[in-house]
Amino acid sequence: MWFRAAYSSSTPQLALESGGIAIRAYKMNAHIKLRGRRDLAGQIYRQIRASIVDGRLAPGERLPSTRTLASELDVSRKTTLDVFERLIGEGYLRSRTGDGTFVSDEMTRLAPTPPRERIVQATGAVWETLPEALPASRKDMPARFDFVGGVTDKRLFPFDKWRKCVSHALRIQARGNGSYHDPSGDQELRLAISRYLASSRAVVSNWQDVIVTNGAQQAIELLARAVIRPGDVIAVEDPGYPPARSVFTAAGARVIDVPVDKDGLRVDALPSKARMVYVTPSHQFPLGMPMTLERRLALLEWAHRRGALVIEDDYDGEYRFEGRPMESLKSLDNAGVVAYVGTFSKTIFPELRIGYMIPPSSLAATLRKAKQVSDWHSSTLMQTALGKFMLDGYFAKHLRHMHREYARRRATLLEYLQGDLADVFTPLPSVAGIHLVAILADDTNEADIIARANQASVGLYGISRMFNTQPSRQGILFGYGGIGVDDIRSGLTQLGETLRATRR
Ligand SMILES: Cc1ncc(COP(=O)(O)O)c(C=O)c1O
Incomplete structure (x- = not known):
C-alpha cells in the first residue's frame, strides 16, 4: 500500500492517493x-x-x-x-508560533536547479588533452585469440593459497583496534618487498625505505606531486607509457618526449x-629493449649534474628470458637521484x-606525507594478505611457475613471428x-593488419x-600474459591464413 500526498503553496491542502483513490489539490508542488x-x-523527512x-518547495512556503x-x-x-x-x-524549516511552519528563507541561497546538471569546471583544459587509458580488450570486437597487453593469466594463480592468506589477513583485521595505519604500508609487506x-x-x-602504493600508477603520481611545480620540464620516453605521461601533464608539467633507440632512452x-x-x-615500454649499461651510467651522471630525479619504472622486469639481468638504475645510484617503482x-x-x-x-618524508594526503594508506587487508603470500614462499613459487609458462609462450610467439609470419612481422x-613488439613490413600498416586479424578473431593492438x-x-x-600456448598457435595459424587469403 502506498500513499501520495501533495500540498499547495497557498493553502496547506493535501491531495491523497490511496489504494487507487486520488484527491488532488488545485496546485501541486510536492508529493x-x-x-x-x-x-x-525517514521517508517523509527525505x-x-x-x-x-x-x-x-520555495522559501517562505x-x-x-x-x-x-x-x-x-x-x-x-x-x-x-x-x-x-x-x-x-537542520535549518530547512522555521516555525512561527501560532502561524505555522514555513520553508526557511535561507533556502534562497541555494542555487536554482538548472534544466541540465551544471558542469563543474575542472582545473584548466589539461584534463581534456589526456588520452583514455591503455586499450583494454575490445568489448565491441571480442576476439577469440586476444593478444592484449598488460594482463596476467589468472587461471594459473594459486587462488587456494591466496585464500588462506586473505583469511589470515581477515583474522588480523578482526583483532585490530580499527584505527588508521602507517601511510608507508604494512611492515611485513614492506619487509617482504625489500627482501x-x-x-x-x-x-x-x-624495509623502512619501501612505500606501498595503489599500483605503480600511484607511486608515479605521488612522485609527481612531491617534485613537480607547474611549468616544470619533465622528460618521458617516446614511444612510452601513456598513463605515466598523463600524470605529469595533469600536474601541470611541460612534458617533453625524448626518442628511444635500440639502446634505450637517448640521454x-x-x-x-x-x-x-x-x-x-x-x-x-612498449618496444621492449633494455637500456644498455652505458646509457644507464650516462643517465645517472646527467641527473646528478642537473639535480634531476629519475623515476625507474621496473614494471615487469621479473620475467627475464635471456642473459643476465641488467643492473637496475637504483642499484647503480650513489647520488640519490633514483626513485625505484615496482608493481604486482x-x-x-x-x-x-x-x-x-x-x-x-x-x-622519503615528503612522499609519506603525500601518500597520507592522497588516501592515508592502502588497504591493510590486501597488504597483510600479500605480505603473508610473499613471506610464506607462495609468491616465489608462483613466479617460478609463471616464468616457465611465459617463456614457453614467448618462444611459441617468436617461432611464428620469425617463421610463418616473417614476411609481415619483425x-x-x-x-x-x-609482451613483445613486432614491427610491420613496409607495405602494410597497423589499421589494416588489425582489421584483417579481426576477421580471424585475433585481437591485435x-x-x-x-x-x-x-x-x-x-x-x-x-601481449602473452593472457593467452596460452595452444591459443597462441591456433590464433597465429589463423592469422597467417587470413593474411595470405586477403593479401593486397
Ligand atoms: C610501463 C608500465 N608501468 C606500470 C604499469 C603497471 O601499473 P600499475 O601498477 O599501476 O598497474 C604498467 C602496466 O601495464 C606499465 O606498462
Missing part, C-alpha cells in the same frame, strides 16, 4: 510517497528535504500542520512532529632543464592495485616481460598510440 511501513519518519533542495500531514499520510502525529523538528533543527628486491632485482634497501636528447626523467630501463600488476594481477616505491632518502629484440609524436614505426604489441 510524499510512502512505501511500506518502515522508517516512516522527501520534504529533497523538495526544498530542488526548489519544488507554508507547510501543512503536523496534524494534517499525519492524518493524510496515515502516520502518527509523533512521526510528523519528529520530521518537522529535525527539519527545523624480494634484494634477491631478485639487486635493489638493496631497508643526449634530454632537455637540459628537465627536473625529472621517467624511464622503463629493464624493458622499455604483472606478477599477480592488476586488480590487486598494489605497487611500491623506494624513493631517494631526501624525498619482432624487436626483447628479453623480458610479458598497434603501438602508434604509444607515440606522442609522429610514430616513426608501425608495429603490433603482442
Whole structure:
C-alpha cells in the first residue's frame, strides 16, 4: 500500500492517493510517497528535504500542520512532529508560533536547479588533452585469440593459497583496534618487498625505505606531486607509457618526449632543464629493449649534474628470458637521484592495485606525507594478505611457475613471428616481460593488419598510440600474459591464413 500526498503553496491542502483513490489539490508542488511501513519518519523527512533542495518547495512556503500531514499520510502525529523538528533543527524549516511552519528563507541561497546538471569546471583544459587509458580488450570486437597487453593469466594463480592468506589477513583485521595505519604500508609487506628486491632485482634497501602504493600508477603520481611545480620540464620516453605521461601533464608539467633507440632512452636528447626523467630501463615500454649499461651510467651522471630525479619504472622486469639481468638504475645510484617503482600488476594481477616505491632518502618524508594526503594508506587487508603470500614462499613459487609458462609462450610467439609470419612481422629484440613488439613490413600498416586479424578473431593492438609524436614505426604489441600456448598457435595459424587469403 502506498500513499501520495501533495500540498499547495497557498493553502496547506493535501491531495491523497490511496489504494487507487486520488484527491488532488488545485496546485501541486510536492508529493510524499510512502512505501511500506518502515522508517516512516525517514521517508517523509527525505522527501520534504529533497523538495526544498530542488526548489519544488520555495522559501517562505507554508507547510501543512503536523496534524494534517499525519492524518493524510496515515502516520502518527509523533512521526510528523519528529520530521518537522529535525527539519527545523537542520535549518530547512522555521516555525512561527501560532502561524505555522514555513520553508526557511535561507533556502534562497541555494542555487536554482538548472534544466541540465551544471558542469563543474575542472582545473584548466589539461584534463581534456589526456588520452583514455591503455586499450583494454575490445568489448565491441571480442576476439577469440586476444593478444592484449598488460594482463596476467589468472587461471594459473594459486587462488587456494591466496585464500588462506586473505583469511589470515581477515583474522588480523578482526583483532585490530580499527584505527588508521602507517601511510608507508604494512611492515611485513614492506619487509617482504625489500627482501624480494634484494634477491631478485639487486635493489638493496631497508624495509623502512619501501612505500606501498595503489599500483605503480600511484607511486608515479605521488612522485609527481612531491617534485613537480607547474611549468616544470619533465622528460618521458617516446614511444612510452601513456598513463605515466598523463600524470605529469595533469600536474601541470611541460612534458617533453625524448626518442628511444635500440639502446634505450637517448640521454643526449634530454632537455637540459628537465627536473625529472621517467624511464622503463629493464624493458622499455612498449618496444621492449633494455637500456644498455652505458646509457644507464650516462643517465645517472646527467641527473646528478642537473639535480634531476629519475623515476625507474621496473614494471615487469621479473620475467627475464635471456642473459643476465641488467643492473637496475637504483642499484647503480650513489647520488640519490633514483626513485625505484615496482608493481604486482604483472606478477599477480592488476586488480590487486598494489605497487611500491623506494624513493631517494631526501624525498622519503615528503612522499609519506603525500601518500597520507592522497588516501592515508592502502588497504591493510590486501597488504597483510600479500605480505603473508610473499613471506610464506607462495609468491616465489608462483613466479617460478609463471616464468616457465611465459617463456614457453614467448618462444611459441617468436617461432611464428620469425617463421610463418616473417614476411609481415619483425619482432624487436626483447628479453623480458610479458609482451613483445613486432614491427610491420613496409607495405602494410597497423589499421589494416588489425582489421584483417579481426576477421580471424585475433585481437591485435598497434603501438602508434604509444607515440606522442609522429610514430616513426608501425608495429603490433603482442601481449602473452593472457593467452596460452595452444591459443597462441591456433590464433597465429589463423592469422597467417587470413593474411595470405586477403593479401593486397
Ligand atoms: C610501463 C608500465 N608501468 C606500470 C604499469 C603497471 O601499473 P600499475 O601498477 O599501476 O598497474 C604498467 C602496466 O601495464 C606499465 O606498462
